[in-house]
Amino acid sequence: MLMKLLLAFLVTSFAFAQNSEHLPQQREQRGFGQIDFLSIDMPANPEGLREPNMGWSGLHYNLSFGDFYTGLGIYGSLTGQRGGFFTLGLNAGFKTPLSDLLFMDTGLHFGGGGGAGAPDGGGAFILPHADLGFQFRPFSLTLGYSYINFIDNGQIESHQLHFGMQIPLNFDYATFDHLEKKYTSADLKNTSWDKPSRRFSFMLHLNNLNVSENSTIAKVSSSADTTIRLVGLEIDAYLDKNWFVFFKADGAYSGIPAGYMDIFLGGGYHFSFNNNTTNLLTKFGMGAGGGGGVDSQGGFMIYPDLSLEQRLFDDMYISINTGFMLTPDSHFSSSTYGLGLKYYANFNGIENKTKSRSATFKGFEAILKQEVYLDAQRTSNPTEDLHQISFQLNYFLNKTFYLAGQTSFANFGNAGAYAEGIAGLGLQSSALFGNTIQVFGQVLAGGAGGGNISTGQGFILKPAAGINLKLSPTLSLRSSVGYTKALGGELASVFGNIGLSYKLAFLNAK
Incomplete structure (x- = not known):
């Protein structure tokens, strides 16, 4: 009997050791x-x-x-x-x-x-x-x-x-080569990943500002319509089951001359109904907004909002929202309404309220780059090159496809007010040449304008292709070339960029 118990212990220990060797190492970034x-x-x-x-x-x-x-x-x-x-x-x-x-x-x-x-x-x-x-x-x-x-x-x-x-704000991560590796809760039990997860949500949305009559904006036509149409991104980080903080950024693509932008930071409370298939969110944010002919005085704005969400499948929800956006003295004020596509994730732990049974490592890529538009067309000034600093964040749906959000601001080329806020879809190849190079392609679209750049009401389309050269497990040198076209303006420019890519993988519990 003793020999049987000893043999069972040795087999179990060996199996656990074998499993531990293949588990991704948890690293901390301060x-x-x-x-x-x-x-x-x-x-x-x-x-x-x-x-x-x-x-x-x-x-x-x-x-x-x-x-x-x-x-x-x-x-x-x-x-x-x-x-x-x-x-x-x-x-x-x-x-x-x-x-x-x-x-x-x-x-x-x-x-x-x-x-x-x-x-x-x-x-x-x-x-x-x-x-x-x-x-x-x-x-x-x-x-x-x-x-x-x-x-x-x-x-x-x-x-x-x-x-x-x-x-x-520290975080744990695994290296990007663990992308899409799947584990069960039993695999991760009694490891460094066996802890409460942190809940986040990511939303791409279309928002509309129905501007009040006493607010000053520059309209693009003589019609009575005073609706500003925006595209943007919102990220929510949950402090507990219900309370969360959010970051939201939008750019205009229609309704006014190009150039409007707003950024908000705030908090909210999450109510769930119908076995977590329906959510009601109340939010209040403070931030800055203006540009594109919108008179927001110094720029400080407040943003109360109410959102209703319905689950489509798995962790994907459709969201509708209504609220207000205004300066404290109502010099500029508008009602808001919009539509969004939202994804929920439980990161870096296997303990959550749904008692997860599986987990997958999902990839994120943060890219900082310097970009040049060749002969960027202006509304009135002579045509010349436009340079801008750009930040892009990619979320990998699987090993091939990723969702991308990007913001850029001019820094050389006589167009200091020019900015972009765009989003879209990309794909990348598997690693080539000894796991050192990957090629990728992407198509982004959204709002852009300001700086006398001819983008009409602001909607641009921006396809690109490029390569990543791996420098370390987390860092790569990234470069691409592409073409930018303003659908309502004269901007039609070939561009190129070079920058650094920072890739990580986070455990997403189901």
């Missing part, structure tokens, strides 16, 4: 989110009159590698008279501990963008800072000096105080 604010001294106009300072606020996410960090940030105007002034850029810096409670944060943000008729030149700018940080248990606060300069023939240059709040 990082932090940041909200910051600075008040920019704007230059005098040609008549010598000065305008109010532009209150600028940014949302950032940075990856930490010891004291060094790097990541992305997007800024928008909240106060002053430049509503619709947005930028995108790259962060790099050091957080140097001085004591358990104090640290120094020194770094540089390089980006591109502009808008709202501001003297932004080509859009490229630098924003170095030197801050003293105060570390609290759940967050940290920073205060210090910053300097901003729009370096490509822009006139905005200012020294100012810099305020910030930072929140740790």
Whole structure:
């Protein structure tokens, strides 16, 4: 009897060891989110009159590698008279501990963008800072000096105080070569993946702003229709079963001259009915919006919303929403209504309220690139090349197809106010030449405009093809060429880009 028990133990241990060897290693990436604010001294106009300072606020996410960090940030105007002034850029810096409670944060943000008729030149700018940080248990606060300069023939240059709040946002992941590998709950039991999962949702949506009569917008025709049509992306991160925070970004593609954009950060509450097949979501967000002839004053807006969702299949839902979008004093106000396609996922754990029985590693790819449009057609200025900084996020449906969302902002080429918000579908090949190269193709479409670029009401179509050259398990060099066509304008340009791709896999429990 003893020999039988010993033999059973050895067989079980061997099987477990064999299984563990094939399980993806769980890795941790440290990082932090940041909200910051600075008040920019704007230059005098040609008549010598000065305008109010532009209150600028940014949302950032940075990856930490010891004291060094790097990541992305997007800024928008909240106060002053430049509503619709947005930028995108790259962060790099050091957080140097001085004591358990104090640290120094020194770094540089390089980006591109502009808008709202501001003297932004080509859009490229630098924003170095030197801050003293105060570390609290759940967050940290920073205060210090910053300097901003729009370096490509822009006139905005200012020294100012810099305020910030930072929140740790770490995540676990597996390397991308585990894409689409499937496991059961039994396989992952008593491993590092055996923990509560985090719930997220991702939605591509079409939204409409029915602008009130007392709001000022630039219409594209003399008709009485004052509807602005938007396309965008929303990401929800759940704090528990019901409460969540959300990030939402939209760009206009019809109804007004191209160039309108809005970005919101907020929270909400999720109600479920009919065995989780029907959901009701209440949301409230605050953010920035403007451009494209929309007079939003400084740009600060609030966004209450009510959404109703119905499951189509598995974790895919169709969503309809209604609400309001307005400045606090209702200088600009509109009712909103829209339609979206939403996907729910439970990441990096096998414990959730549905008691998952299987899990699959799903792939994400984040891409930062520099892009050039050759001979980008202008509405009035002479034709010249347009350069822009661009960020793209891909979600892999399987090993071949991915959904993509992309935003871009001009940084050189006399078009500082130009920006894009587009989405679409792509496909990639299996790895070639010793697992070092992959080729891909994609077609994206959405809203774009501003900077005197001839995009009509803003709808563009953007097919492309390119290659990824693998540098490490997570990093690749990525380059592509393609063609951009504005369906309602004269923009028809060949483009090329080069950048870095950061690929990860996350465990999605079913």
